[in-house]
Ligand SMILES: Nc1ncnc2c1ncn2[C@@H]1O[C@H](COP(=O)(O)OP(=O)(O)O)[C@@H](O)[C@H]1O
């Protein structure tokens with residue numbers, strides 16, 4: 001049976017999100033969306049493409065693919081301390097499959113509702129499966145990568161290593177007993193750290209979300225801020241799931257370089273440390289910003305000795 005055509009796909013699976021939300025003057029259906037920015041703050045915009053078998057298994061549950069695609073984009077808004085407003089979806093499909101589309105749009109629109117962001121447009125094309133989402137938010141107190149200063153504390157928002165330890169389970173290459181569901185959640189449903197970003201907005205000097213790996217993404221803060229970082233690996237909150245799935249040693253490697261966790265890494269100047277502590281957040285101090293002395297970079301230590309992971313963070317090329 002022939003699946004729905006391009007315009008039926010848009011009408012039946014995505015235009016249902018048309019209910020006008022804040023600032024949407026024209027949503028799905030015209031050549032552009034027309035949007036009214038909030039009176040205060042700056043607009044924050046970011047785009048991430050997820051490619052089948054590169055970012056998610058092609059045969060994954062479509063609702064989970066959609067959830068992950070929107071969540072990783074929301075994570076970029078969190079990294080800048082921006083409140084989600086609107087998003088667009090560019091969907092490339094190898095074929096038109098109504099059952100797949102129904103599940104995909106359900107996962108997408110449920111996630112959108114959960115995080116208070118509205119779908120305002122997109123593009124639907126035929127080709128190898130990929131999902132591109134562009135998000136827009138607004139920020140009154142943006143957190144940038146270039147705001148780290150010598151002496152700042154370096155923090156992570158929560159456990160790292162879970163999603164990359166979960167990958168072999170998700171791909172069906174490793175057996176998992178009772179951890180299977182937790183592994184699926186870690187990989188497909190990363191938690192965008194929007195509330196945490198709002199809480200630290202006035203205290204943090206810089207932030208980045210951890211997509212490629214903790215040390216690699218902290219390296220982006222160092223480069224942008226022209227500083228270096230000392231990271232004490234024994235302070236890194238290694239995910240218990242990563243420990244169970246990968247064992248102690250490999251879990252530390254995955255926590256340092258695995259990526260896909262979408263926790264935030266951020267820096268806080270000393271004058272704000274006591275205010276940060278008073279917030280009572282479940283975060284971990286993992287190191288200190290130090291002078292670049294030539295090349296900005298991240299140095300990691302374990303029990304006082306230099307420690308290097310056996311691989312670097314994720315790079316496409
Ligand atoms: N093809 C491109 N054209 C223009 N800017 C790009 C392109 N690819 C990435 N960038 C920009 O380079 C920076 C780093 O990109 P990336 O590592 O993908 O960021 P993130 O990890 O936050 O998604 C971002 O500011 C992004 O917008």
Ligand SMILES: Cc1ncc(C[n+]2csc(CCOP(=O)(O)OP(=O)(O)O)c2C)c(N)n1
Pocket residue numbers: 048049053054055056057167211212258259260314
């Ligand atoms: C099937 C599959 N294989 C491997 C990975 C691991 N992986 C792929 S891309 C990536 C890094 C994050 O993606 P990227 O496109 O670099 O996002 P950005 O840093 O631009 O936000 C990781 C850890 C995965 N998520 N899924």
Ligand SMILES: [Mg+2]
Pocket residue numbers: 211212314
């Ligand atoms: Mg990347």
